[in-house]
Amino acid sequence: MDLLVVGSGLFGLTIAERAANELGVRVTVVESRGHIGGNAWSTVDDATGIEEHTYGAHIFHTSNDKVWGYVNQFTEFTPYEHRVFARHRGEVFPLPINLGTINQFFRRGMGPDEARRLIDEQAAELGGREPANLEDKAISLIGRPLYEAFIRGYTAKQWQTDPRSLPAGIITRLPVRFTYDNRYFNDTHQGMPRDGYAAWLQRMADHPRIDIRLGVDFLEPGHDLSRDATVGRVPVVYTGPLDRYFGHRFGALGWRTLDFDRRVLDVDDHQGTSVINECDEDVPYTRTLEFKHFHPERTHKGGTIVVREFSRFAEAADEPFYPVNTADDRAVLEQYRQAAAEEPRVLFGGRLGTYQYLDMHMAIGSALSRFDGTVRGWF
Numbered sequence: 001m002d003l004l005v006v007g008s009g010l011f012g013l014t015i016a017e018r019a020a021n022e023l024g025v026r027v028t029v030v031e032s033r034g035h036i037g038g039n040a041w042s043t044v045d046d047a048t049g050i051e052e053h054t055y056g057a058h059i060f061h062t063s064n065d066k067v068w069g070y071v072n073q074f075t076e077f078t079p080y081e082h083r084v085f086a087r088h089r090g091e092v093f094p095l096p097i098n099l100g101t102i103n104q105f106f107r108r109g110m111g112p113d114e115a116r117r118l119i120d121e122q123a124a125e126l127g128g129r130e131p132a133n134l135e136d137k138a139i140s141l142i143g144r145p146l147y148e149a150f151i152r153g154y155t156a157k158q159w160q161t162d163p164r165s166l167p168a169g170i171i172t173r174l175p176v177r178f179t180y181d182n183r184y185f186n187d188t189h190q191g192m193p194r195d196g197y198a199a200w201l202q203r204m205a206d207h208p209r210i211d212i213r214l215g216v217d218f219l220e221p222g223h224d225l226s227r228d229a230t231v232g233r234v235p236v237v238y239t240g241p242l243d244r245y246f247g248h249r250f251g252a253l254g255w256r257t258l259d260f261d262r263r264v265l266d267v268d269d270h271q272g273t274s275v276i277n278e279c280d281e282d283v284p285y286t287r288t289l290e291f292k293h294f295h296p297e298r299t300h301k302g303g304t305i306v307v308r309e310f311s312r313f314a315e316a317a318d319e320p321f322y323p324v325n326t327a328d329d330r331a332v333l334e335q336y337r338q339a340a341a342e343e344p345r346v347l348f349g350g351r352l353g354t355y356q357y358l359d360m361h362m363a364i365g366s367a368l369s370r371f372d373g374t375v376r377g378w379f
């Protein structure tokens with residue numbers, strides 16, 4: 001083994017693939033789960049033939065041509081364009097907030113200029129006062145009626161906190177489009193891997209110089225691929241949680257997690273689209289996913305799979321999904337960053353290793369540049 005990669009998510013797999021193919025080195029990848037691919041993993045349900053994303057809905061999108069060229073070596077993408085809808089008081093609206101949402105909500109038929117004037121008037125409610133919290137900030141961006149319908153309940157559920165108690169700085173903008181364009185992403189490229197995430201991820205890992213070890217926790221002592229047995233002896237790329245690497249010596253970094261309520265329904269189509277956000281606070285879940293709509297080009301067997309997502313703060317045993325990133329978290333993170341810089345030939349990468357939310361294209365883009373900037377120099 002010339003290089004040890006900890007974690008087989010898209011960051012770890014990109015480093016492993018590049019090192020094996022470009023540098024010709026022998027890479028061992030340790031993965032504590034029973035499968036590769038990190039949170040991008042998916043499986044196909046036998047009964048319905050539907051591909052399910054194990055850790056929440058994943059849609060690939062990027063404007064980075066280098067990343068797009070890279071991922072297309074391993075998979076083709078379908079032309080899927082993501083669209084999200086919002087349910088408020090039993091009615092379904094298009095998102096992100098656009099002219100269609102505004103006209104449906106206010107029961108009007110405004111053109112772009114008229115709608116812009118209306119939103120500007122409503123956003124003037126603060127009268128120049130500095131926003132004191134997230135609610136103020138949102139009102140100053142889109143006005144109270146749209147905020148109360150589409151942002152307040154959803155945000156309160158996501159953060160388990162009243163938006164009036166959340167800092168204004170969590171949001172800098174709330175996109176409002178004065179056209180009927182409701183594509184969720186503005187990126188140049190988007191789509192779903194044509195034959196599924198698992199096939200894509202397996203192709204990245206499939207190389208004679210890459211040895212994958214599943215079910216191995218790098219931080220459990222007492223085996224020959226553990227931290228104690230490897231750091232300082234072989235270069236390591238670590239993509240697990242930063243605080244756990246250091247035994248939480250400066251405290252735990254805060255994360256939000258999701259609980260998934262999965263149902264197989266005996267109907268062909270439950271909601272007519274892949275994702276509906278549930279905006280009202282009295283509905284306890286934040287989103288409803290219906291996976292089959294990610295692949296309209298596929299023929300499925302009967303039935304459908306629907307998942308409701310519930311958001312909450314992560315406890316020690318939960319999957320860490322989104323960094324909470326409070327001022328306290330950032331102070332703790334700084335201490336871990338300094339400790340990380342002193343580790344001999346250990347690169348901390350990916351969303352857990354850097355305590356950053358990264359979309360798939362960002363994890364891959366970051367791995368490609370850190371491969372060039374750091375890993376190459378090790379050999």
Ligand code: FAD
Nearest residue numbers: 007009010011032038039056058059218240350351359360
């Ligand atoms: P991960 O995928 O988390 O991989 C890290 C791996 O390291 C894991 O497999 C873990 O088991 C392993 N590991 C950790 N510690 C150890 C250890 N001690 N020993 C051995 N192995 C270890 N991105 C998009 O582009 N589009 C989307 O629509 C999208 N939706 C998302 C929805 C949700 C709910 C979440 C949480 C993320 C979403 N993402 C999406 C982001 C995407 O999942 C990330 O970009 C991707 O997970 C980043 O890859 P990574 O390698 O950094 O981390």
